[in-house]
Amino acid sequence: MSYDCSADTKSLYMHWPFCPYRCRFCPFVAMSGHEDHMQTYHAALMCEIDFFTRTYTSDKAIKTLYLGGGTPSTWPTNMLLDMLGILKDVFIFEQGNEVTIEVNPGTVSKEQPALWRQAGITRVSVGVQSLNDGVLKTLGRYQTADDVYRLIPQLADHFVDISIDLIIGLPGVSPDEWKLQLQRIVTWPITHLSLYFLSLDPFTRLESDVRAGRCEVPAEQEVLAVYYWSIDFLQQHGFIQYEISNFARPGHESKHNQAYWERKTYKGFGLGAWSFDGTRRYQNQKSLMPYIQGIQRGEYITEVDELLTPEQVRLEKIMLGLRHMRGVSLVDVLAGCSETQQGLVQETIARLVQGNLLVSCAGRLFLTPAGLAVENAIAAELSV
Ligand code: SF4
Incomplete structure (x- = not known):
């Protein structure tokens, strides 16, 4: 593609x-x-x-x-x-x-x-x-x-x-x-x-x-x-x-x-440049001569072409949302989860809030200052 x-x-x-x-x-x-x-x-x-x-x-x-x-x-x-x-x-x-x-x-x-x-x-x-x-x-x-x-x-x-x-x-x-x-x-x-x-x-x-x-x-x-x-x-x-x-x-x-x-679409040009069209992520060829020669021959110079799975989309939304001061919506955190999974995620959220790592407010989750230091671990816990 x-x-x-x-x-x-x-x-x-x-x-x-x-x-x-x-x-x-x-x-x-x-x-x-x-x-x-x-x-x-x-x-x-x-x-x-x-x-x-x-x-x-x-x-x-x-x-x-x-x-x-x-x-x-x-x-x-x-x-x-x-x-x-x-x-x-x-x-x-x-x-x-x-x-x-x-x-x-x-x-x-x-x-x-x-x-x-x-x-x-x-x-x-x-x-x-x-x-x-x-x-x-x-x-x-x-x-x-x-x-x-x-x-x-x-x-x-x-x-x-x-x-x-x-x-x-x-x-x-x-x-x-x-x-x-x-x-x-x-x-x-x-x-x-x-x-x-x-x-x-x-x-x-x-x-x-x-x-x-x-x-x-x-x-x-x-x-x-x-x-x-x-x-x-x-x-x-x-x-x-x-x-x-x-x-x-x-x-x-x-x-x-x-x-x-915000996971908006963007087009990257040049060596190793990434693009995102809303559903797939692409990365151009990362080696100089293959990139130049590929372009000269009119070839496809994409090295990575990845269709994001619903799980990857959910993880991206959680990670990007938590990193931002706007936080992540609970709807995005629970997207695609079964009832049992939703219960487990809610328990995790309650534990993280109790541990002063997360704040839950108006349907969104935000990292506390202590949570900022362990953002990756929190994103991983929420995305199970
Ligand atoms: S070598 Fe890397 S870090 Fe240094 S200026 Fe170039 S891109 Fe930046």
């Missing part, structure tokens, strides 16, 4: 896989040292967009576009403008649409922010991760805190919506240092923050460093204490938590990510 071109699609994703270096913690579809393939990749990406738009039959109005990576700030400006021009020829970008580009400090020229803004980009997401140069080095991330200090005002001259990504639980960052860092960050002209827990993904160099004892990560309890402190601190400074890892000034929540969390 291929993406249902009659599915009303309001969100698009473009993947730019090139990075100036490979971070030691990175599990993403990204590569460094392949700059000579940028032009050919860009051409393949344009072909993929062209194939899709020639068969897409639904409404052409688009609400969100996300340029992710990789490091999209290394997308040569002429090619980036070419891609945006092609999209605008085919789709209608609705009033108030959100067009985000991910950028990494140290990869943005003086001219790029103004050009991006003129081209219709409305939001910039900056991969800060840490302001400690030694820690950045441990992560294999060749940027410095000074790069960030230079970049933020440069972006603020052109953008209202600036988001930054930070990683919580990094090796070598004490709770005091984290707090000082956040105290500095809330004074910046930004509207959104994403705080991601460090994830030690298999086959990453950082995971092997930690396994071999070459690098030590903070204890879980310490990381959680820092996370709870951050929630309160950010709230006091006007950043409201709206998802487990995401905080925004009111009205500046990420519209694109909301579409993912």
Whole structure:
């Protein structure tokens, strides 16, 4: 099967896989040292967009576009403008649409922010991760805190919506240092923050460093204490938590990510890009040359094509709902359950409420602060 071109699609994703270096913690579809393939990749990406738009039959109005990576700030400006021009020829970008580009400090020229803004980009997401140069080095991330200090005002001259990504639980960052860092960050002209827990993904160099004892990560309890402190601190400074890892000034929540969390349809283009047409999830080919050559030959470049079962849909709704401050509806939690299963789930809910991990209110379930730390386990318990 291929993406249902009659599915009303309001969100698009473009993947730019090139990075100036490979971070030691990175599990993403990204590569460094392949700059000579940028032009050919860009051409393949344009072909993929062209194939899709020639068969897409639904409404052409688009609400969100996300340029992710990789490091999209290394997308040569002429090619980036070419891609945006092609999209605008085919789709209608609705009033108030959100067009985000991910950028990494140290990869943005003086001219790029103004050009991006003129081209219709409305939001910039900056991969800060840490302001400690030694820690950045441990992560294999060749940027410095000074790069960030230079970049933020440069972006603020052109953008209202600036988001930054930070990683919580990094090796070598004490709770005091984290707090000082956040105290500095809330004074910046930004509207959104994403705080991601460090994830030690298999086959990453950082995971092997930690396994071999070459690098030590903070204890879980310490990381959680820092996370709870951050929630309160950010709230006091006007950043409201709206998802487990995401905080925004009111009205500046990420519209694109909301579409993912609400399980709306979206179409992804490029290497390893995911799409969802309402019933199936797809992932494009993840290897560069097979992707490019497949497109050139006009072949189907989908590597994963999965029809979601009712159980998977239910689990997704529970997990995504619990992560979000809107919670999950009891109707979704009980969907498809037999009477006996419903009784068991209700007992589980009562136990979790009693244990101060869940709150049940007006037909919805919400995680408590204690529940936020064990969200995966709670989702698994509710989805039996
Ligand atoms: S910049 Fe991002 S995508 Fe690129 S290697 Fe680092 S973590 Fe991975």
